Amino acid sequence: MTFPEIFRATRSDFKPLKLVLSFFTVQLLSLAIYSVFSQSPGFESGLFKTLFWLQIIVICGLGFQRLAESVSKERLEKTWDFQRLTPLTSFEITFGKFIGAPLYALFLGACFLPMLIFLWMGVPELRSSALTHYELAIALILFLYALSLLISSYTETNSRGAGIIGLFFIAAFSSSTSFLSKLPDETFYYGISLPTIHFHTIATVLFGFWAFFGAQWRIGKDLMESRKIWRLPSFLLFLIVYILGFGASNFYISSHVTSTALGAVALFSWIAAFANDERIDHWKIWLQHRKGIEKWNYTPMWIQSVTILLIFAVLACILIPEYRERPAAIIFALFILRDMLFLQWCRFTRSIRPSVLAVIYITLGYGIPIAFLAAAGLKDFFFVVTPGTEAKLSDLPLHIFPVILQIAGLIWLNKVWLDRGLRPAAPSQ
């Protein structure tokens, strides 16, 4: 394996003068902060926290910005095609960017270490909390770096804005550390007692791996690598298994976590569907020109994710006692299917911005009828336009009928456009 991206990062960022100046600037800053804090007794803990946060801000802020534009900027500046033309695999490019893009940010962060290590050695009571902070920080940085790369891999234009999202995440990190400090030392997961901090660290790193795989999948698509259909369904299954663990013990899974898992799978179905702009050309290649395993791998993303959602909803209704009486899961999954069909219809109709249009119409599709029914005092008919969470098993035919009708209508509309789109194209005039 070879990672020329790391070579490029070192050649463009690691100029000797720049490195020396960066190092001494950080040391001067550290000393200046030290001199401010050293006026008061017992200052070490406050100084350590300040320097730690500065280090995280540098690593996150600059690192996110570099990663967020690592692929999108190449697309914008038309250098991406030349990487695609090399024999590099998607893993080599993705990993190279994951390490190479934030390398200078990591160097700047490392420049804070001399003072931090000095404080850590000198103040024994800092040692345990510092290690916990670093454990969480490293896990979150890995996750957020992978997420930035994922966003960049899906962005066609420059995405410097993701750097701002990074700063937002620093705030989230700050609150999560204080949140975790209030949690009990142990977390019950599938009925097993696990140390809370380590559990969340491992979970965060695992989600980071999935974000990395997502970026690799998208880059692999650009490289025309063979698509692998198992990746999105595997992630959704992981998500279900991960969430269910919080409410499962002794072969019992609570309906509350099942609802959360359903919601999470639906959310990721939406994200996957909106991120993968599969228009008529994709469908034409999928339906008319691919055979065997290639056809299977070409299945549009929303079909993959909604299939998983529907299977999960049916299983929940069979296996979870509360859902047996209240088949809201199936109705909910059918509404998501309706939304995805609407999104596909927007894409078939070649709207200028089909995804934006679909979001607006789907929002209005829920909002306007609800407002109308509420104004008319017909709240009992909300189930026609929204998933009826309170529906009982006996109400199933009544509740399922409106959404099935909407799905059938959208399938028909999609079919009209699909038949039209599948006709052979005409030469340009």
Place this chain on the structure above:
Amino acid sequence: MLASMRETSFLKSENVRKEFGNLLACDNLNFEIPKGAVVALVGPNGAGKSTWMKIAAGLLEPTDGTVWVDGIDVRLRPREVHSKIGFLPDFYGLYSDLPVEDYLLYFAQAYRLPDGVREARVRDVLEKVSLMDKRTAILGTLSRGMAQRVAIARTLVNDPPLLLLDEPSAGLDPEVRVGLQELFKTLAADGKTLIVSSHILTELQEYCSHIVILKKGKLIAAGSLDEIGKLRADGTASIQDTYMSLMKEPTT
């Protein structure tokens, strides 16, 4: 279609079809290119030249059909094909903050050239494109002609047997264009197969042995210059004359 190429083919375009929505950019393009040929790929704007080149380079997925390079299907095994081709698209796309030499070393590594070979190979291509004295210059500071030469050096860094060059001399001054022609002649003499797309037909005449003519996504003619010239009523082998007379015929 006047003829298809009969020599041992190095590249084969097999039923290549590319649709963009309702627009047909390439309409079942079938032709073969022999090893060592220097091919002029010509046609008016919108003929499908750049689209076909991107498909052949493994950058664009065809709606149907495929291109075979040295017996490898570019649609199914694009990674393997990439090590056999050098593609110069109609834009430069250089990393403006890198020096020329580092830029080429980056690609030498990306093409998996062994550690000890990379630097020698980069020096070799820099000499070939007459940029040895500019090897430490930052890419962002180079003139258009020099940037184009760096881009050509990049296509040569893995020593590919096939070069796809899309409008290589567009926007360059006459002196640089003459220099490029000489370079292409040298590469052809080295036994490389070249496919050059250009609107400057008189220049193509200088170094091309074969011609592929496209119009509105369809193949109009493909063959050696002599072959196509002999088939014309006037017997001419001139690229410009052949092109102009074929363009007057209605596309079927």
